[in-house]
Amino acid sequence: MSDMRTRPVVIAQCTLAAVLVLGGCSSAPGAVATTGPSPVVTIPADPAAALAAASSRLGTQSARFTISYGEGEPFGSKQSGVVDPATGRWELTSDSYVIRRIDGDVYVKLTKVPATLPEKVYTKAIGKWIHQRVPHGAEYSRTFNKDFPWYTGRSVASGTDIVKAGDRSYRGRISFDESIRPSADTPQAADFVVELDGEGRITRMSLVAPDAKVSPTDLTYTYTDFGLPVDVSAPPPGEVIEMLLPLPAMGIV
Secondary structure (H helix, E strand, C coil), rough: CCCCHHHHHHHHHHHHHHEEEEEEEECCCCCCCCCCCCCCCCCCCHHHHHHHHHHHCCCCHHHHHEEEEEECCCCEEEEEEEECCCCCEEEEEEEEEEEEEECCCCEECCCCCCCCHHHHHHHHCCCCCCEEEECCCHHHHCCCCCCCCHHHHHHHHHEEEEEEECCCEEEEEEEEHHHCCCCCCCEEEEEEEEEECCCCCCEEEEEECCCCCCCEEEEEEEEECCHHHHCCCCCCHHHHHECCHHHHHHCCC
C-alpha cells in the first residue's frame, strides 16, 4: 500500500534537481559527444573559470554516473547508470527497478514492487520490461530532460562565491530565481561542493539546501569512467509488456 506520508519527502528531494532543469542548464555551444579519451588539459587557476570549463565538458563523453539522495528518500538512497551522450541513450538502476531510455521510448523493469505501488497489481510485472513513451513535458523532467544526467553538474557554471577548497575541489552557492521555483517549498538556494579529476572534469557534485521548507535536501552526483563503451538497446520483444506504470509515484519525475 502506498504511504502518503512519503510524498512531502519526495517533493523535497525532487525539487532541488528539478529547479536546476527549469533554470535552463544546457550543453555548451558546439560541444560534441565522443566516446574516446580526452586530451590532457590545464585546469584554470581561477575557481570560477575552472568550474565553467569543467561544466562545459560534461556530456561530451560517455560515462558512468550515480545519484545519491539524503536521508529520508523512500525510493532507495542511490541510483547508478551509464549514459551515451552521442545517442542520448542511458540505463538507470535502483534497488527496485531498471530504466532504459531509448530515443522516445522508456522501458522499466521492476526487480521488486516499490512500497508506493500496489503490490497485487505489479507483482505480475516483476522481471518484465514495461514499455512507455517518454512522458509529456519531458523538458521539465528531472529524469527525462535531454540533459540528464548532466544538468546538475553543469549548474555550477552559474554559481557564486566560488572558492577553492582543496587541490581540485571547490565550494560555492547556487541561487534559484523565483520565476523558476515551482512552489514556495522549493529551496531558494543550495550550497555545493565539486571535485574535479586531473583532466579538469567534474567527478563529484554535492548540493545541500539547508533552507528547504519541507525537509533538509541534499543530492550528490558522481561521474566516472569517461569514454567507456556504452551499449543501451531495447529489450527483446518477448520480454516487453504494455502496462500503465505511474512513474511519479516511484519518484521518477
